[in-house]
Amino acid sequence: MTGSAVYQARRGAPGGVCYRVLLWEEDALPPQQLEAWRTGRRELLAAMRDAGIKGSRGRLSELAEQLRELTAQLIAAPLDACAEARSFSYARVEQLAEDLSAALSAGEGVLAYCLTSCTLSVLVELRGEEGVDAWVARWRSASPELTWCAEPVIEALGAAEAHELQEAYRHEAGLHGQEPDVAGETGTGSQPFHHVTVLAREAVDVLRPAEGRVIVDATLGGGGHSELMLKAGATVWGIDQDPAARRAARLRLAPYGDRLHVLAGNFRNAAALLHEQGVDAVDGLLADIGISSPQVDCPERGFSFLAEGPLDMRMNPDAPVSAADIVNQAPEEELADILWRYGEERASRAIARRIVEQRAQAPITTTTQLADLIAGVLPRKGKQHPATRSFQALRIAVNDELGALDALLASGLELLKSGGRFAVITFHSLEDRAVKRFFERVTKPEIDRPEWPAPRPNPEYAARLIFKRPVVAGEEELKHNPRARSAKLRAIEKL
Template sequence: MVHRPVLLDEVMEMLDIKEDGIYVDATIGGGGHAEAILSRLSERGTLIGLDRDEEALKRVAQRIKDRRLRLLHLNFADMDRIPDLTQVKVNGVLMDLGVSMYQLKDEERGFSFYSDAPLDMRMDRRSTLTAWEIVNTWSRERIEEVLRGYADEKRAGAIARRIVQARQKRRINTCRELADLVMSVYRRRGRIHPATRTFQALRIAVNREIEALQDGLKAAVEILARGGRLCVISYHSAEDRVVKFFLRDAERQGILRRINKKPITPSEREKRENPSSRSAKLRAGERI
C-alpha cells in the first residue's frame, strides 16, 4: 500500500488553497502533503517546503520536480526569516509535526528501539545534542523530568534510576541497550513496546521540539496574510497542548480565528489503514 499523508482531505479543506497563492509546507518530510498542495496551485502559485532534515529535502528534490516548489533547509522556528518573504505574506502554512517514517525506518539515525545504532535521534545533523549525551551525562532528575514531561511516562523515576545505575558500570551506547533497560523496568509488555514513550521523550528533548513549536507558531502568524490559514497536525499531548493554547490565546488577542475549536482526528478507516495516524490531531486558524 502506498503511504498516504495523515489527514490529507481534512488538511486540504482547512488550507482552502487559492490557486495563485503562496504556501509554506513547514515540514515537507516525504512530500505527501506538498504534492497535494501543488496539484491545487496554478502555474502562478508557489510552495515553499522546509525541513530541518537535509536528507528529507534531498529525497523530495529527487521525487518532485516542479518549478513552483522551493526547498529550504530550515528549522520552522525561523520561518519568519525565509529570504524574499520578509515583504510578501503567505496564504497558508502547514506544520505536520514529529518525525517521518523515513527517519524512523532509517536505523542509523537512532530513532528505532530495535536497532543497534548509536543513540542519536537528531533530525538536523548540524545540531550537537544527541540522545547519547542525555542518557549518559544528564542527571537522574533531569532525565526523569524529560520522560515525565514529554511522554507522561508513569515509570519515569524508575527508568531514570535504572539508566543512571547502568551507566555507572558502562556507557549506554545503542538504541537496543536503552530499550532493554526500559524493558527491565516494565518486565511485561503490552501491545505497545514499553520503550516507546522513553524514545519519544528523548527525541523531543534532543530536537528541542516544544521550543521549536512555540517559536514556529509565532513565526507562522508573522508571515500569514490576512485570511491566510495555519494548519497544525500534532501527535502527542505535549505538542497538542502548545498548539491548542497558542490558537486560543491568539484568538483572544484578535490575531487569529480558530476554524475548529475541537481538534479533527482521523477516521476509523484511516487509523486502520495507517496506524501511525492514530494519535493525530489537526487544529487550524485563520489570520485576521
C-alpha cells in the first residue's frame, strides 16, 4: 500500500515483544473467503499445537510459514486490492487517523501504523502489563463508527523483523531515515509532513519559555516552534484546525509527554477552547499565521495550482465552504472583490467574468482547471504563475484568515497574565497591517485627536511593544528557507 494510505512511524528500534495487528472493515472481504481462512487457520493452529507438544521445531516453523501464506493469500492481498479499489477519501482517512491517534499513541507502545480506506495495520511493542487484546480494544473503541472484523490477524514478530517493518513504514511516511530538524514526521504515502519553521529562535526567545511557564501555540502546524518551547521546559497548549498537522505534531512531540496538550479547533476560539480545559491565564501566546508547506504540497488539499487536485483549500477539512463552492457559486462581483482584496489581483474583474462564463458550461472542480482558466486571461509575466495571486486570495477567503486573525487579536490579550507576551508571525501585508494596527492601538497610553484640546487616556492601553520594528529573517535563514522572506514577527507584553 503506498499512495492511498496514511502512515506513521516512531524512531528508535524496538526492544521487547512486538506484534503486527491487522484490522479491517467487516465488509471489505467476502464472508466465504473469511470462513475459508478461519477453517484453514484453525487446522494449522491445531497442527502447530501438536508439533509443539512433540517438540518438533522444524515442523512448527513449516506450519507457521503455511499459516503466513494462507493469511497473505486470503486476507492481506485481497485487503490491499480492496483498499486500492475503494475510493480513498483523504479527509475520511485523515479524520479516522485523528480519531485514532490518541489511542494509537497511548503508552508509546505503538511503533508504526498504516491506515487505508478499509484497514488498520499496527506494529505494537508490549511494554507494560497489557496484552495485545487491550490495544485492539482501545483502537476499536476509538473508532466506533467502523465495524472492524471480529478476529484481527495478530502476528508475533522478532525485534529485527519488527524494526524492518517500522523502517518500511517510516520510509512510506516520506522520512527515508532522515533525522528531521524542525520538521514533522508523518504523512500520507506520497506526502511527508515537512514544514521548516520560520523565525524559530526569534519567536521562541521572545516568549521566554521555561519550566513552569504555560504557552499557547495557536498554530501548532508541524510543531517546530512548540518543540523549542517544550525543550526549554514550558508547558504548551497547541491549537490547529488541520488534523494532519495535529497528528504530525503529536507524533513528533510525544517525547515531551503531558507537557504538550493538543486542541483541535480554530484559533479564533482560542480563549473558549482553553477555558473549556480550565486554562484561563497563560504566560505566552504565539501565532505563526498562514498555511504549512505540507498543506500546499499535498495535491489532495487543493491549495496548489501546480498540481492537479480538487479545488478545496480548506485547512480544516470539515469546514463548510471549499474553494470550489466559492468559485462556482459566488456572484461575479463578490468573486472579483475577493481576488482584488485578498490577492491585489489587477485583472480581478476579467478573471471573475471568465469564471462565470466557464461555470455556466460546467462547474470548475479542479486546481488545474482554474489555473488554466486564469492563465488564459492573464499573460504570464516573469517567474510568477498568473494564478498565484488568485489562489492566495481564494485561500484567504475560504479559511476566513483575516477574520480569524482579528478574533485572535481581540481575545489574545485577555488570555495573558500580567507580563505575558503575545507574538505573531505574518506572511502577508494585510495580516501584518492588522497586527501592527492592533498592537499600536493597545500600546499607546494616550490618544490624541486634532479636535481635542489635549490627549486623553487610551481605554484600550494594556501592553507595551517589545520591538518597534518587526523582526525579519536574517541572511542565514533566507539561504535555507526562501519562504521566510516575507515573514514579519511582532510582539507585545501585557502590562
